[in-house]
Amino acid sequence: xxxxxxxxxxxxxxxxxxxxxxxxxxxxxxxxxxxxxxxxxxxxxxxxxxxxxxxxxxxxxxxxxxxxxxxxxxxxxxxxxxxxxxxxxxxxxxxxxxxxxxxxxxxxxxxxxxxxxxxxxxxxxxxxxxxxxxxxxxxxxxxxxxx
Amino acid sequence: xxxxxxxxxxxxxxxxxxxxxxxxxxxxxxxxxxxxxxxxxxxxxxxxxxxxxxxxxxxxxxxxxxxxxxxxxxxxxxxxxxxxxxxxxxxxxxxxxxxxxxxxxxxxx
Numbered sequence: 711x712x713x714x715x716x717x718x719x720x721x722x723x724x725x726x727x728x729x730x731x732x733x734x735x736x737x738x739x740x741x742x743x744x745x746x747x748x749x750x751x752x753x754x755x756x757x758x759x760x761x762x763x764x765x766x767x768x769x770x771x772x773x774x775x776x777x778x779x780x781x782x783x784x785x786x787x788x789x790x791x792x793x794x795x796x797x798x799x800x801x802x803x804x805x806x807x808x809x810x811x812x813x814x815x816x817x818x819x820x821x822x823x824x825x826x827x828x829x830x831x832x833x834x835x836x837x838x839x840x841x842x843x844x845x846x847x848x849x850x851x852x853x854x855x856x857x
Numbered sequence: 858x859x860x861x862x863x864x865x866x867x868x869x870x871x872x873x874x875x876x877x878x879x880x881x882x883x884x885x886x887x888x889x890x891x892x893x894x895x896x897x898x899x900x901x902x903x904x905x906x907x908x909x910x911x912x913x914x915x916x917x918x919x920x921x922x923x924x925x926x927x928x929x930x931x932x933x934x935x936x937x938x939x940x941x942x943x944x945x946x947x948x949x950x951x952x953x954x955x956x957x958x959x960x961x962x963x964x965x966x
């Protein structure tokens with residue numbers, strides 16, 4: 711029975727190291743793919759019309775500020791417990807996310823403000839010419855549809 | 858080195874590397890930041906609502922990071938309620954200005 715704790719702690723430690731290797735490989739893969747362009751971030755702070763969005767930029771900054779603060783503070787703790795997130799910080803993130811959501815709603819409620827969406831070329835381009843109604847093929851009638 | 862310490866360093870390294878990558882890509886214009894401070898649909902016109910939101914964001918972030926740097930007990934510092942009012946007002950001004958511009962463009966169409 712005295713052997714069991716040693717074996718279990720050894721297995722736990724091994725699992726921890728395996729997870730560390732997995733997480734490190736995942737992080738390295740993400741960073742390498744970003745640098746090689748397999749993960750594109752060129753529209754990270756863009757609105758629907760291709761213009762940069764201040765609310766997205768703000769949410770990005772706050773996410774990094776809070777995340778870095780959290781992990782820096784974990785290092786200062788001696789009890790090994792994760793720090794509690796105060797109510798004010800949650801409210802701050804809520805305000806930031808709400809501003810982003812409202813801005814996104816306004817952008818998408820204006821079809822005329824919606825510029826061209828990138829179609830894989832990566833460019834934002836200018837406004838696309840309108841498609842005449844005659845150029846749009848009629849949709850096939852559903853079976854059983856009544857005129 | 859313990860597993861928790863290793864994992865902690867990995868997460869911090871990922872966060873800092875990701876932040877540096879995004880900052881570098883913004884500087885080299887791979888991440889498009891054109892029009893960050895301009896009004897929608899009005900090329901070149903600086904929007905006061907966006908400028909004040911940027912200033913509020915920078916001020917808030919700098920204040921909070923200073924508090925974190927000065928924290929010695931490992932507790933996350935709380936945000937002062939006055940800062941929250943300021944920040945809520947700033948976000949509201951930005952959203953109202955955006956809605957006003959969108960409404961005017963729809964009316965003039």
